[in-house]
Amino acid sequence: MRKIALLLAMAGTIALPVQAQGISPTQTDIMKKLIVQYGEKAKAEASKNAKGKPFAAEEFSAENGRQIYLMSRNWEGDEMPACAACHTDDPKKEGTHNQSKKPIKPLAPAVSPERFTSVEKVEKNFSKHCRDLYSRDCTSMEKGNFLTYLLSVK
Numbered sequence: 001m002r003k004i005a006l007l008l009a010m011a012g013t014i015a016l017p018v019q020a021q022g023i024s025p026t027q028t029d030i031m032k033k034l035i036v037q038y039g040e041k042a043k044a045e046a047s048k049n050a051k052g053k054p055f056a057a058e059e060f061s062a063e064n065g066r067q068i069y070l071m072s073r074n075w076e077g078d079e080m081p082a083c084a085a086c087h088t089d090d091p092k093k094e095g096t097h098n099q100s101k102k103p104i105k106p107l108a109p110a111v112s113p114e115r116f117t118s119v120e121k122v123e124k125n126f127s128k129h130c131r132d133l134y135s136r137d138c139t140s141m142e143k144g145n146f147l148t149y150l151l152s153v154k
């Protein structure tokens with residue numbers, strides 16, 4: 001009996017939240033909508049650049065997004081703290097603000113139902129955190145890759 005009670009308790013604390021969650025249709029809709037928008041903007045940004053080539057949203061890469069999430073260099077090659085400095089190396093884990101030490105709910109939509117439910121909030125956080133790290137907003141290419149990576153985290 002004790003063993004069963006223990007198993008049930010464990011199921012309640014560990015197995016259930018994981019099974020009951022998972023990315024919601026709202027989160028998928030919002031993230032896909034943003035990816036299409038960033039794709040359009042990335043195309044426009046590329047056409048302004050002489051070296052730019054035509055670009056489609058499907059070309060965003062989860063691997064490039066993962067590099068942005070983890071890397072400690074920005075696109076200009078300067079040494080920088082990465083998104084992982086606050087959001088941890090694993091977007092499914094709870095983060096800690098590197099200065100205030102306040103907890104930050106995981107960024108991965110697969111485990112955080114309230115993430116990526118508001119376009120405005122995503123835009124605001126992107127601008128703020130990219131400026132904090134790189135002293136500029138992220139490009140549409142970076143944002144598209146970043147969201148593609150987070151969508152791929154199961």
Ligand code: HEC
Pocket residue numbers: 068069081082083084085086087097098099104105107114115116117118121122125126129130132133146
């Ligand atoms: C200095 C700490 C810190 C760093 C570094 C940081 N973030 Fe954040 N981030 C936060 C906090 C705190 C929140 C939670 C804000 C909230 O929930 O109100 C957050 C939330 C977000 C969200 C909001 C998602 C949503 O819909 O709720 C996005 C997007 C985001 N961060 C992107 C990034 C990216 C991209 C980087 C790297 C370029 C980055 N962050 C680096 C602290 C940080």
